[in-house]
Amino acid sequence: xxxxxxxxxxxxxxxxxxxxxxxxxxxxxxxxxxxxxxxxxxxxxxxxxxxxxxxxxxxxxxxxxxxxxxxxxxxxxxxxxxxxxxxxxxxxxxxxxxxxxxxxxxxxxxxxxxxxxxxxxxxxxxxxxxxxxxxxxxxxxxxxxxxxxxxxxxxxxxxxxxxxxxxxxxxxxxxxxxxxxxxxxxxxxxxxxxxxxxxxxxxxxxxxxxxxxxxxxxxxxxxxxxxxxxxxxxxxxxxxxxxxxxxxxxxxxxxxxxxxxxxxxxxxxxxxxxxxxxxxxxxxxxxxx
Amino acid sequence: xxxxxxxxxxxxxxxxxxxxxxxxxxxxxxxxxxxxxxxxxxxxxxxxxxxxxxxxxxxxxxxxxxxxxxxxxxxxxxxxxxxxxxxxxxxxxxxxxxxxxxxxxxxxxxxxxxxxxxxxxxxxxxxxxxxxxxxxxxxxxxxxxxxxxxxxxxxxxxxxxxxxxxxxxxxxxxxxxxxxxxxxxxxxxxxxxxxxxxxxxxxxxxxxxxxxxxxxxxxxxxxxxxxxxxxxxxxxxxxxx
Amino acid sequence: xxxxxxxxxxxxxxxxxxxxxxxxxxxxxxxxxxxxxxxxxxxxxxxxxxxxxxxxxxxxxxxxxxxxxxxxxxxxxxxxxxxxxxxxxxxxxxxxxxxxxxxxxxxxxxxxxxxxxxxxxxxxxxxxxxxxxxxxxxxxxxxxxxxxxxxxxxxxxxxxxxxxxxxxxxxxxxxxxxxxxxxxxxxxxxxxxxxxxxxxxxxxxxxxxxxxxxxxxxxxxxxxxxxxxxxxxxxxxxxxxxxxxxxxxxxxxxxxxxxxxxxxxxxxxxxxxxxxxxxxxxxxxxxxxxxxxxxxxxxxxxxxxxxxxxxxxxxxxxxxxxxx
Numbered sequence: 001x002x003x004x005x006x007x008x009x010x011x012x013x014x015x016x017x018x019x020x021x022x023x024x025x026x027x028x029x030x031x032x033x034x035x036x037x038x039x040x041x042x043x044x045x046x047x048x049x050x051x052x053x054x055x056x057x058x059x060x061x062x063x064x065x066x067x068x069x070x071x072x073x074x075x076x077x078x079x080x081x082x083x084x085x086x087x088x089x090x091x092x093x094x095x096x097x098x099x100x101x102x103x104x105x106x107x108x109x110x111x112x113x114x115x116x117x118x119x120x121x122x123x124x125x126x127x128x129x130x131x132x133x134x135x136x137x138x139x140x141x142x143x144x145x146x147x148x149x150x151x152x153x154x155x156x157x158x159x160x161x162x163x164x165x166x167x168x169x170x171x172x173x174x175x176x177x178x179x180x181x182x183x184x185x186x187x188x189x190x191x192x193x194x195x196x197x198x199x200x201x202x203x204x205x206x207x208x209x210x211x212x213x214x215x216x217x218x219x220x221x222x223x224x225x226x227x228x229x230x231x232x233x234x235x236x237x238x239x240x241x242x243x244x245x246x247x248x249x250x251x252x253x254x255x256x257x258x259x260x261x262x263x264x265x266x267x268x269x270x271x272x273x274x275x276x277x278x279x280x281x282x283x284x285x286x287x288x289x
Numbered sequence: 290x291x292x293x294x295x296x297x298x299x300x301x302x303x304x305x306x307x308x309x310x311x312x313x314x315x316x317x318x319x320x321x322x323x324x325x326x327x328x329x330x331x332x333x334x335x336x337x338x339x340x341x342x343x344x345x346x347x348x349x350x351x352x353x354x355x356x357x358x359x360x361x362x363x364x365x366x367x368x369x370x371x372x373x374x375x376x377x378x379x380x381x382x383x384x385x386x387x388x389x390x391x392x393x394x395x396x397x398x399x400x401x402x403x404x405x406x407x408x409x410x411x412x413x414x415x416x417x418x419x420x421x422x423x424x425x426x427x428x429x430x431x432x433x434x435x436x437x438x439x440x441x442x443x444x445x446x447x448x449x450x451x452x453x454x455x456x457x458x459x460x461x462x463x464x465x466x467x468x469x470x471x472x473x474x475x476x477x478x479x480x481x482x483x484x485x486x487x488x489x490x491x492x493x494x495x496x497x498x499x500x501x502x503x504x505x506x507x508x509x510x511x512x513x514x515x516x517x518x519x520x521x522x523x524x525x526x527x528x529x530x
Numbered sequence: 531x532x533x534x535x536x537x538x539x540x541x542x543x544x545x546x547x548x549x550x551x552x553x554x555x556x557x558x559x560x561x562x563x564x565x566x567x568x569x570x571x572x573x574x575x576x577x578x579x580x581x582x583x584x585x586x587x588x589x590x591x592x593x594x595x596x597x598x599x600x601x602x603x604x605x606x607x608x609x610x611x612x613x614x615x616x617x618x619x620x621x622x623x624x625x626x627x628x629x630x631x632x633x634x635x636x637x638x639x640x641x642x643x644x645x646x647x648x649x650x651x652x653x654x655x656x657x658x659x660x661x662x663x664x665x666x667x668x669x670x671x672x673x674x675x676x677x678x679x680x681x682x683x684x685x686x687x688x689x690x691x692x693x694x695x696x697x698x699x700x701x702x703x704x705x706x707x708x709x710x711x712x713x714x715x716x717x718x719x720x721x722x723x724x725x726x727x728x729x730x731x732x733x734x735x736x737x738x739x740x741x742x743x744x745x746x747x748x749x750x751x752x753x754x755x756x757x758x759x760x761x762x763x764x765x766x767x768x769x770x771x772x773x774x775x776x777x778x779x780x781x782x783x784x785x786x787x788x789x790x791x792x793x794x795x796x797x798x799x800x801x802x803x804x805x806x807x808x809x810x811x812x813x814x815x816x817x818x819x820x821x822x823x824x825x826x827x828x829x830x831x832x833x834x835x836x837x838x839x840x841x842x843x844x845x846x847x848x849x850x851x852x853x854x
Contacts, residue, residue: 277635
């Protein structure tokens with residue numbers, strides 16, 4: 001195994017990891033603010049992937065352009081989901097909320113199965129076939145562009161939360177539900193908004209992910225778990241943590257494939273999750289609650 | 290005969306000294322109160338005795354044994370029962386079942402625990418409500434239930450955490466009667482953390498005053514209310530007399 | 531239980547006892563499945579309903595139990611009568627490890643659920659790489675058509691399997707109802723309602739939670755052993771999959787967590803309706819993979835939203851089956 005090969009693999013892992021990170025960012029925002037365990041997160045991403053495939057195969061819309069309408073659609077749907085279905089559940093016991101989203105996830109996965117069948121779909125873009133050479137390293141164009149979009153979206157989200165009044169209000173709601181209400185913030189509306197934003201993130205991640213892997217309906221639960229692993233490893237409430245966690249997982253999966261059997265690479269992620277849950281539940285960058 | 294002795298208890302939270310070298314003793318069969326303005330450290334001392342967390346330094350000696358650092362269940366097994374400031378009934382269970390949970394600590398069988406629990410409920414005027422769900426009780430009754438539950442563990446010392454909070458004056462007087470009777474008839478030692486001076490004056494035979502984590506006065510209630518140091522720390526604070 | 535309930539239960543019991551006599555193979559297999567999920571759901575219920583710990587990784591115990599017994603039979607010809615002990619031992623050990631890690635480190639609620647999922651997934655991928663147990667290709671036990679019942683090896687007719695699972699399900703029901711009336715039952719309910727208050731009453735919550743986990747995993751291991759010898763094939767991808775875990779909990783959640791009859795009722799309602807709908811769709815010529823699962827999802831959604839305590843409490847009140 002020569003170093004250039006390993007470097008290429010590592011780089012590919014980092015780029016993929018950035019897309020994972022964006023997906024996890026959506027979850028971190030949702031979990032961190034609304035405190036809802038979005039068990040349907042991976043399924044939402046899968047739906048976004050299928051939407052992108054559909055837009056491409058039916059109307060020839062390039063995924064990089066499809067990002068906007070898909071993200072918008074998911075934003076609206078996310079708001080609606082939170083406002084309609086989840087908001088009434090805020091005061092219910094935790095396992096009720098959990099089961100609600102398990103039900104939603106179950107419906108989503110199998111609706112996809114019924115609608116699209118179990119066969120894999122993909123998006124093939126000609127201009128992505130050529131790799132980019134950076135010195136001795138070989139960069140997959142698709143991975144690079146996808147990672148760039150992921151970073152851009154994350155940056156937009158950071159800016160939103162840091163600089164806009166709505167963003168700050170949402171952060172207030174996350175920090176202190178009761179306090180925010182006392183100050184007069186319409187917390188439920190902000191929850192809906194946040195879920196919408198998180199969903200939009202997942203949508204963008206999905207649009208990009210379809211350039212990296214083929215999509216089948218059963219990918220959903222795997223991505224949900226991956227998102228949780230990343231968020232918990234990277235740290236709850238930390239947006240940088242989500243991205244960093246994503247990169248870490250992407251990297252470790254790429255390299256683990258080298259040393260252990262490739263099919264076992266997810267074991268590493270789960271092992272990492274178990275360790276983090278036990279020894280550093282606030283994650284690498286999170287704050288202790 | 291000293292039942293509970295706190296010796297030089299200290300506890301800090303993230304650099305803030307909540308309790309500093311606090312010491313006091315409680316005699317068996319007595320009724321003691323710990324009062325002080327908000328933030329004085331009463332709840333911290335309470336929690337240290339109850340085993341919620343351990344002191345940074347100092348000792349808590351109960352009936353000759355060091356119990357600092359004990360888990361809450363070990364504290365209870367040692368003979369100290371406690372109530373919670375915000376009542377915590379087992380809402381899904383009946384009133385009787387709530388008390389049975391407590392009684393099972395000392396009773397070997399469920400029927401024996403049930404018998405004991407019924408007796409305790411009668412004593413606290415909750416006998417007629419034994420079959421009702423705990424969630425259906427009014428606040429004063431919930432407080433009685435909490436006391437009944439703690440009593441079922443046959444404690445030698447009962448810790449009451451602001452048990453009068455939220456009660457109207459007549460309800461407060463009724464609770465005072467309950468405790469007086471328990472102390473007189475069963476010989477249970479009582480330590481109360483309290484804001485409601487009405488209850489403290491009526492019930493306690495000894496009062497300790499905390500301020501900024503330190504014990505600044507100890508004595509009979511009548512002496513304490515005249516103590517200049519106590520008056521100074523309470524000036525400007527709301528007290529209910 | 532009211533007298534009416536006793537009568538109903540006895541009638542149901544009588545019907546179930548003589549069912550193989552007049553039911554066809556399809557009906558028998560459906561009822562066997564219902565009883566399987568009733569049993570597994572009851573086992574899960576011990577951990578969740580009694581001790582309040584949400585486990586979404588119970589497929590771990592089904593799988594380990596199944597593979598343990600199947601492995602022994604496949605490689606050494608040792609029958610289920612011995613395999614069951616190994617299965618229970620391994621699963622209790624696993625459950626205790628998970629429980630210990632969780633409770634010592636204060637992991638609860640959502641995080642506990644995620645921890646259980648992580649363990650199940652880890653094991654799923656792990657077993658794909660254990661060649662000795664067949665790997666991803668699966669482990670196949672020779673299906674022997676026997677007319678005689680061999681209970682020790684669990685080889686026999688469908689009727690035999692039916693009675694085995696009926697016995698297990700009834701036994702689980704009895705065990706849970708007994709447990710509820712003992713100190714364990716009171717303590718578990720107290721812990722579930724308010725752990726802090728329970729501790730203040732002298733309950734060593736760690737020890738009792740561990741007990742619930744141990745019993746739950748032991749019972750589920752037995753379900754795994756049954757599964758192995760009933761279906762005769764095991765695939766890591768299937769048996770450890772999170773869908774299995776979800777299937778197990780659907781019954782108790784729909785029927786009512788923490789109740790005695792919830793898991794049974796939930797399993798029955800779900801299986802009957804699901805099969806009914808599938809048959810209906812097939813009759814219309816619509817046969818899609820995944821429709822049944824969509825149905826599960828919808829039922830779960832409706833129950834969680836409108837009947838948060840499950841069907842059983844509401845039903846019991848309506849039909850006056852429980853002494854209030």
